[in-house]
Amino acid sequence: MFTIRALPVRRDGGNSLLAAYRDGLTRHWPPARRLASHALALAGRGGWSAAERLYLGDAVRAQGLSMADRKGLHRLLNPGAFPLSINILKNKQLFANWAQGLPLPDACDPDAMDLDAWLAGQSDIIAKPSYRSKGQGVERFVRQGDGWRNKDQYVSPVHLAVSLRALWRQGGVIQQRLPTHAALADLSPGALPTLRVVTCLNESGAPEACAMALRLSAGGPRPVDNFNAGNLVLAVDDAGRCGAAWRSGGARPPSRHSRHPATGAPIEGALLPDHDAALALAIRAHDRCRAGFTVIGWDIGITAQGPVLVEGNWNPGTDIIQLVEGRGIGAGRLGALYRHALARVPADQWRAAAVAQRDRK
Structure with missing residues (x-):
């Protein structure tokens, strides 16, 4: 996955949030980097997707932040995200360990706990892979008789334990499904x-x-x-x-x-x-x-x-917030705080913001 920063050659200037972000890049980037960013914009790598244009009206987009543009902005504001x-x-x-003390779902760490014993006390669990978003790869297992059911498939206790340990080794989490x-x-x-x-x-x-x-x-x-x-x-x-x-x-x-x-x-x-x-x-x-x-x-x-x-x-999504509020992020309190934060990004951090950055683990 990559972070892409695509600057359109022509800007209408009406979107104060995008102006704060794009003007900061323009001020700190050398000419070659600006040209590369313009080329990406001409290739359609930034701005509003067809799906966003479908459910976000012109007035919303006029003060909004697209899903394509948000990541480059969030990467500037959240330096703790990388690597x-x-x-x-x-x-x-890491999140499960960091959040201890806050209300969390009951979870199992197979390296520190007996997974089989933990499963014996559960009737409904969720398995989540790491480094995923938007619910990708999430699986639910419900106890049925002596085994478990995942959608329409029966899973034996042995097979479930093997797959959960593999998920854990790849950074995933195993949690109780909460009512x-x-x-x-x-x-x-x-x-x-x-x-x-x-x-x-x-x-x-x-x-x-x-x-x-x-x-x-x-x-x-x-x-x-x-x-x-x-x-x-x-x-x-x-x-x-x-x-x-x-x-x-x-x-x-x-x-x-x-x-x-x-x-x-x-x-x-x-x-x-x-x-x-x-x-x-x-x-x-x-x-x-x-x-x-x-x-x-x-x-x-x-x-x-x-x-x-x-x-x-x-890197929270901007689409559903703008959809339910019926306005672009730049028009509300969140947009004002984005602009406040962007005005305080150090110059060296702007200069380090590449046109395309690989999101390495």
Whole structure:
């Protein structure tokens, strides 16, 4: 994987967030690097994708940040992200150790624990590969009789233990699947609902919750709630009240739902349980790693036991936040803090920002 920084030759100047990012690069880059970046832009490597143009309107994109551009920006603001091998927000095993003391799913470390004994006490588990995002590779195993079931496939205890140990050796994690809060059970069948909370260091250097989006499972066999997997995403206001949900339409525009498409349960107007506690957990987590990370996207599971920290993302997606808020990131509080942080990036860090950087582990 690569970080790509593509600067268009012509800029309209109306997007203050992109202007702060691109002007910083232009000021500190030599002419040859600027030309290489322009060439990438002409080749279509930056800017808005066809999918983003499908579900983000012109007004949103006018003050927005595309998924293609966000990574280069986040790499400047989050120097603690690289190398990925020591990035606590990418290496899932490091994250599990770093987050001890915060509410987390019960997990097994086969190097320090008896995996077979741990499995004997479980009935529903999740296995996650490391260095993955958007729910890729996540598997759910549910106890059935003397064995386990993964989707429609029966897995023997021996085979499961072998595959889990292999996953662990490759940096993955093995966790108990947590039960969904009763208030959301009919709104997220099939997967734990998660609140994405984007925190950013403010003018005082303290983490502040600036944006959020609730993700719900639409149902189906995959144990994830990611929007790009056909699930639901929606805005939650400051009082914890839910708006209508958006559902990914693939090659079609996303559809709008005031009720859950599978269960019929009302979404719009529902109150998110433990809303304030979930925001406080995200801020508490960011406070632990503010030295290396200016902006983080936290996934907080809304469980029967209360909010649980699922993971943190050093390069949080911009698409669902802009979709549910109906405005570009540059137009809100998060955009203001991005600009504040970019204005304080040291000159040597701007100069070290390459046109293309390989994301080495």
